[in-house]
Structure formats: C-alpha cells, structure tokens
Amino acid sequence: MSDRKIRVLIAKPGLDGHDRGAKTVATVLRDAGMEVVYSGLHQTPEMIAEAALQEDVDVVGLSILSGAHMSLFPRIREALTARDMGDVLLTGGGIIPEEDMTALEGDGFSKLFGPGTRTTDIVAWIETAVNERWAREEA
C-alpha cells in the first residue's frame, strides 16, 4: 500500500482573496508527493464538497482569513456529510482565534493550523493521520 498517494483538496471558502498560504501549502504538499487539487478562490461550501467528491480526496484543507470560519466551516462539513464524505480528513488554517479552533476541532475538524506553522509539520501531520486511517480500513 505504500505507493498509494494521498489525495488532497486545498480550498478557499468564502470571498476572501488571500491565497498566499493556500498556494504555498498546496505546493509543499505536492512536492512531498501528494496529489493536490487547488480549488481556486471564492468557493461556496457546496462547490468545495462537490470538488472533494469528484476528486475523491482523502483530505480537505481549508484556508480562510476572512473571519467567516465559524459560519462557513460547519457548512462545509455538512455539505461533505451530505455527499457521504463525512469521513474525509478535514483540516485547515488561517486567521482563526484559539477558542474558535478548539470549538471547530470538537466539531468534525481534525486539526487547524495558525500563522507561523511550518509546512513540514502539516505534511507530517497529514501523512500520519491518513496512514492511520488507511491502516484501520485494512484491519
């Protein structure tokens, strides 16, 4: 199973156009050997969930710097669940206050990353989390 590639959707929900982080993370994940799809900007929750389904991804990574995370993130989780993709590894980052991160992490998000995160930490975390899931699926 070691040659199975991790498939990731990096998505930008909402109207915010700050894509430096999303594109940097997408590039680094791809360079780390993952198959990465970048959604482009201004995506609705429905568009993101649909792309996750079409691309059959293992991971959805959301990037948001608009402050709308408490409204948009749960709607994305619901849209994924509605497409039977509730078990996708859901993560993200951006300008998200600590207490909101904690709340979202208790609500279907595995882990959220704040400013100053090393991309190598994101790569390692995704690899570990996905490999654990794959091991469970096999068992």
Add this chain to the structure above:
Amino acid sequence: MSQTSTEQSPRELWEAALAKGRVRDTDFNTLSGQEVKTMYGPDDVSPDYDENLGYPGQFPYTRGVHPSMYRGRLWTMRQFAGFGTAAQTNERFRFLLEHGQTGLSTAFDFPTLMGYDADDDISLGEVGQVGVSISSLKDMETLFEGIPLEKVSTSMTINGPAPVMLAFYIACAERQGVDPALISGTIQNDILKEYQAQHAWLVPPEPALRMITDVMGYCAKHTPRFNTISISGYHIREAGSTAAQELAFTLANGMEYVRRGVASGLDVDDFAPRLSFFFDSHLDFFEEVSKFRAARRIWARKMRDEFGAKNPKSWMLRFHTQTAGVSLTAQQPENNIVRTAIEALAAVLGGTQSLHTNSMDETLSLPTEKAVKIALRTQQIIAEEHEVTNVVDPLAGSYFVEAETDRLEADAEAYFKEIDERGGVVACIDAGFIQREIHRSAVTYQLAVERNQKKVVGVNIYDEGDQKPEIDIHRIGDHVENEQRARLKELRANRNEAAAQAELAKIRAACDTDENLLERFVAAAHADCTLGEICNVLRDAFGKYKEPKIL
C-alpha cells in the same frame, strides 16, 4: 616610513583581515534573497549627483517630492479602519481623529469589496467581519456622519467596485452640502494588482480598465483634489513578492493606467497628478528605504521621458505606506510593536506621504482599540521624539543605500522589459506570469524560514514552545449581519422603486456605449440603488472574471 610597492593598501589590509575573520553561520542576503556585500564604498555608487539624486522637490525626486519634506509638513497618520456596521466604524473614526490621527482610511468587508449586498446569500457569515459593510448611499452617510468631508481627507480601499463606492462618496458629500470639488482623499481603484495579488475583482480587465479611465475623466472635471487611483504594491508584497518585484509590478501597473488614460483621449497632465502610490514597508530596513527612493526616480523618468508629461506634479511619485502585515507573528504578539516601529521608520526615512502602522494583534483578529492606539502612538513617537524628521532624505549618500537604490531600479527595468516582451501587463495577468512570479517568491521565503535561513523571533528562534498568547480579541457579533439585512430591506421598501430601476437600466445601456459610467453611478446612488444591484448590472453586462490556474 616611506611607502613601498610591497606595502598593502588599506583596502587590501581590510580584505586580508576579512578573509581571516570569523563569519557567523547565517544568511546575509536581503529579505528578498538578494546577495549583499560586507561593505560598500565609493566604487559601488554612480557619482552623477544631479542626474541620479538632485534636490528634494526636483527631478528625479530621488530625495523626496517636497523641498523641505517633514520640516514643512509631517506625513499623514492614516490608520486603516473598518468593521461591523457603518455606525460602529464611524465611532472608530471619531476615536482615531480625537487621538490625533490626521486622515481617515476605510476598510470594507469582503461582500462590499466583491460588489455584493449584505443580504446576498454569498455574503453569509462575512458581513462586517474584516471591514465595514457598505451597501448603499445611506450606509455611506452613516459612516461619515459628523465628519466634515471638505476638511478630512479619506482613503477608501476598494477596487473592483471602486467606481461605485466613489459615487456613493461623492453623493454623500453632496448630501452633506459639500461641493465635490472640495473633497480630498484617495480611492484605491487599482484593479490590475487585484488580478495579480489581492483577488477582489468585479469584471474582467478590459471593462475594469474602461471604468478606471471613466473615473479619471470624471474626477479631473468634478473632484480635482481626489486621487483617482492608489497604485498599490502593498498587496503584491504581502502575497509574497520580493522588494524588486513589488517595485516593478506596481510601476508597470502605473504605466499601464497612464497608457489607458492617454488612449481614452485625456492629456497625461490632466490625470497623472492625481495618481498616487501605496507600498509595503517590510522588515529589511535598507532595502525598503532604497525601494522608496528608487520608486520616485523611476516614475519621474518614465513620466517625463516616456510619456512626455510636462507638469512636474505628473512626475512626482507620492505614496502611502503600510507596515508589513505578513511580518507580524501570532507568537509573542507584543514583539510586533517593535517590528512595526522599525518598518515605520524605514517608510519615514524613505519619504512617505502617509503611513499606516499595523497593530500587534492583527494575526489574531481585527485590532482592539488599545492595540490601534499603540500603533498610532508609534508613528507619533517617530515624528515627535526621535529627531528623524529634521533632515531631508538623511540616508542619501550612504554607499550601500545608493547602491541598493540603483540595484532596485535596474531590477525593475529588467521586469519592465520582460513584461513588454510578453505583451504587456494584461497579457501577463492572463497568462499568470506575474501571479507565478509572486507565488514562487512566497514559497522560496517560506522555505527559507523553515530551514532557519531567515529568522523569525518567536517562531524559529527564541520560541516559547506551545505557549498561547494572552491577548484580547476583537470580535464582530452576528447582530451586524442581521442589522445590515434589516437596513437594506427598509431601504428598498422606502425608495422610489421606479426611479431606482430606471437608473439601473441607464447603467446597463451605458455599458454598451462610451458614456461615463461614474456619472451614471452617482445618479444611481442618489436614487438609492444598492452596491449589489449596480454591480450585478456590471457583471451581467461585462461578464465575471475567471482566474487562470497557476499552481
């Protein structure tokens, strides 16, 4: 002791000592990755003083646009502010004015920046979050209530729907009883960098540029004290570019606006004096000071020698500066005060006309009142205590700063040539060239930080583990969205619907002719047409913009 030929010169002695001396194991390149030497001397600078430097207030303005610079007048302290409802932001504006701020700068929320009303479905969750929500002339009137528009200069950071927002502002002045000829300020209205970096667009480049020339034409006639574009490198830099790329892409965009203005039939000297600029002031102190100086020199040369401008005001590059948001860290946020102070000093020594200093808490949320006040006080301390305003362009003549200024000018020229060869700025945007250059620099920098080549205190050096910052968070409640929706409902119920629809129809018709659209927008503002309604007409007429994929 007579000198013999075997004796070493001071320079050779220094070189020998240098070769034997210890060197720390660290990266000595500029923040942009540019190699720099250990020391600069007379051999590194071009000696033609009149040609390259001149006197302040004189061509090529390398040393500043005013003869006495800050002895005559300090820079405008202009803190970017906006959140929640128009009434909340009005309160913050008054707070800043009471504490000695000298100009206003409006931040809009994302729905407004993208040309959607607060009650549009797509706006859900974003109303009032990162800026103020303005959907109508009524909102604009609330925003500036009690603030005399003939006295306070206002900057508005908006681009895609900028011509519509400017129409609201002009109409607002008219309702205050102020002659639009007296209003002063700046509308960012720089659409080219939106496609390149910031991504809040409305329609594709060609119709967007047509609206910009409409603004230039209208304002030359009706609002001669208002800057019609703030050609912005800030967002290009924040998106990851190097200093040289910021300089090059910004000035390339500026030249494109000038070409468009001239092509639309305007005389270059009718609109060029109302073009202003906006740059980032990042961490690398000397590179930044040099960048500002190079920007003035390049612009003056281009405007006089390539575009044939005769009015010295057309040659002068006047600019606003904001300290680098991306240099702030979420870790140990109080350290951001220090970073910001030094970045602000670079802007001042680079001769900025106005300045925004970031607040320490901006990687966590919008700033609190306390954090904003410290940021403003930082500027006041630089202006009043450090004695740095006494002498014009005090770093001129520094071998290093002059060499950096020359280097940045040469780097920018190389980009101008490449952009030309690729068919111009719009072709470069369509092909994703500029976006790709910026992205590449962003990744390079990120990796340099992760490899500890570039140090960030609190992040990859002197970090305090997982310790969370203890800092107050400025939150925007849900009530803002509900209030804005209710206001819009009331507005639509109380306006003359037939008159509003008639104005929207006139806009649609004007899209197909060369009628000045800003004139139509002002009329529509008075008829209480909303931002979203007007922008929907524009999207319908001109189409939506689709970004090229560049990953």
